[in-house]
Amino acid sequence: MLLILSLLLFPLPITSNDPFLVETTYGTIRGFPLNIDEDTTPKTVKMFLGIPFAKPPINQLRFEKPQEPKKWKNIKDSTERAPACFPHVKKGMMTLEKDHSEDCLYMDIATPAWESDDGHLYPVLVFIHGGGYQTGTTREIPEEAMAKKYAKNNIVFNFLKGFASTGDENFAGNYGLWDQLRALQFVRDNIERFGGDPQRITISGFSAGAASVSALSISPLSNKLFQQTIQMSGTFFSEWAVSNRVVFETEKMAKFAACDNTLDDSKELKKCLKGKTVEELMDAVERMGSARMEPNSLLFTPRIDADFFPKDVKTLLQNAPIKRNLIGVADTEALTFILLLDKENSMDGGMSVKPEEIENYSRKNFENFVRNIIAPKKLFVNENEGKEVQQKIIDFYLSDNGEVDGKNKKEEALYFLRKYLDINTDLMFIVPMLQEVHYKFEKGWPVFMYMIDYYNKKYYPKNIPIKGSYHCVELPPLFNITACPFLIEDFSEEDLEFEKVLLTSVVNFVTTGNPSISTLKWHNLNTKNPLQFARLNPTNPKMESALYPEKLQFWQKLTENYSFDLIRGLNKETLKSKDEL
Known part of the structure; x- marks a missing residue:
């Protein structure tokens, strides 16, 4: 069970007889220089790798809240990255890391060796990696990319712990979020020693990492540890981001891990799972199936637990301190999961359409998906309500169905496949x-x-007929992560222009609170334009008046008028998930 977190920040040099020695609250560490060329001027970045921010979550500390690291007396060399965390399943080791460990609660820090112009502390950027709470590693981010792209200071956290839970106080779950909290507490207490300003922290994330940012923004335990947020392709308001279905998935995992005789006693169940090897746990998830065949494909997610989240999501947001927020999506996110992911990828829950199936995709396929997966009748108070909701969804998405009249079978298949996307x-x-x-x-x-x-x-592979901006499109320009969902071997001139637009927007938001760049003056939401947005591309980035207001209105009305909230995956009255009905 895995969650990945990485931090990037922008601080001052360390004042010491040895410039690569830093005394943290737990002991002294020694880093090393990394030379970069910035605007043709050689500069040195100080790197500190493998800094522990919690005790190793192994043996009896597995499936527990993290504890502070043990203090050390001797100088700790911080010259190598800690091992990558284990994913949920072996096929999730898509980074091909040969070095995995449960003992992976460490962070890496890169800080400039030059002084700031004004002598002030620098703002901090925290980045939380994606991977569906189950795969990926911040080790995918090259050290040189951290230094060059942000040219200030980068912190990278990696840590195990997913979200297995039995739903009671003995095995409440959300351990990955508790790890994030511990990491942010470490940053609060130590970042000034690296020149970072603990009062100017921005946390950001991609995909499940963005959902984590959203979650950390509303939890009263964490939302005072930072001042700004960036969410790229993820929100805690998605069903896949938070669900009590993790309780039922944990029971399934226990059965496949030969712990089924403990299902009636959560203490004994946790004890049994603690006694299993990592390989046994990964094999159990592999055999139970690592994803569902629906938009909420993730098995082990956060849940509302009355501890990290003492109230429901909307109430927590209403009570949370206000923060500046940069948030967005790619225009065709689902392309990655439906047409681009390799069939062996652990997040493919059966939703993908293989190249050989594309030309036969039909209206029937789309309607069956709506009726059986998106809005099955069993979710609603009665069969008639279920049928009514299904038909409204079909009518909304196929309202321009006349476009396929008179077209050949191939064109018709692409039309319905686009609707599926x-x-x-x-x-x-x-x-x-x-x-x-x-x-x-x-x-x-x-x-x-x-x-x-x-x-x-x-x-794009030649056999993919539908193209668009896909899930992961931000990762190459921001972090040089070039293997999601396909390998990118070199950037074109247009790619580099897009990198300039996106990266400069992020850097400006972190440093000033406004993402505006020379070619685009950003505007935040206002009363006149409550859904205005920046359309980002390399050639013509621009502000537009409203992002899909008709979609928001349709799904909001569906939620208001019927008994089940299909966006959140909850019965409106009981707040029960699909598996609890």
Whole structure:
């Protein structure tokens, strides 16, 4: 069970007889120099790798809240990255890391060796990696990319712990979020020693990492540890981001891990799972199936637990301190999961359409998906309500069905496949994000929203007929992560221009609170334009008046008028999940 976190920041040099020695609250560490060329001027970045921020979560500390690291007396060499965390399943080791360990609660820090112009502390950027709470590693980010792209200071956290839970106080779950909390507490207490300003921390994340940012923003335990947030393709208002279904998935895992005789006693169940090897746990998840065949494909997620989250998501947001927020999506996020992911990837829950199946995709396929997966009748108070909801969804997405009249079978198949992509992109990313920004705007949060519509078609396999800006499109320009969802071997001139637009926007937001760049003056949401957004691409980035207001309105009305909230995956009255009904 895995969650990945990485931090990036922008601080001052360390004042010491040895410039590579830093005394943390737990002991002294020694880093090393990394030379970079910035604007043709050689500069040195100080690197500190493998700094523990918690005790190793092994043996009896597995499936427990993290504890502070043990203090050390001798100088600790921080010259090598800690091992990558284990994913949920072996096929999730898509980074090909040969060095995995449960003992992975460490951070890496890169800090400039030159003084700031004004002598002040620098702002801090925290980055939380994606991977569906189950795969990926911050070790995918090259050290040189951390130094060059942010040219200030980068912190990278890696840590194990997923979200297995039995739903009671003995095995409450959310351990990954508790690890994030511990990491942020370490940053608060130590970042000034690296030149970072503990009063100017921005946390950001991609995908599940963005959902974690959203979660940390509303939990009263964590939301005072930072001042700004950036969410890229993820929100805690998505069903895949938070669900009590983790309780039922934990029971399934226990059965496949030969702990089924402990299901009636959560203490004994946790004890049994603690006694299993990592390989036994990964094998159990592999055999139970590592993902569901629906937009909420993730098995082990956070849950509302009356501890980290003492109230429901919307109430917590209403009571949370206001923060500046940069948030956005790619225009066709679901492309990655439906047409681009390798069939062996652990997050493919059966939703993908293989190349050989594309030309036969039909209206029947789309309607069956809506009726059986998105809105099955069993979710609603009666069969008639279920049928009514199903038909409204089908009518909304196929309202332009006349476009396929008179077209050949291939064109018709592509039309319905696009609709399949649309509804998955909407349910997983766009509509939940719009709901979150709507609630934030109502509470007075300064929100800057964007949508990316750029992609380079040369990276697409030739057998993929539908192209668009996909889930992961931010990772190459921001972090040089070039293997999601396909390998990018070199950047084109247009790619580099897009990198300039996106990276400069992020850096400016972190340093000034406003993402505006020379070619685009960003505007936050306001009363006149409550859904305005920046359309990001390399050639013509621009502000537009409203992002999919018709989609937000449709799904909001569906939620208001019927008994089950399909965006959050909850019965409105009982707040029960699909598995609890």
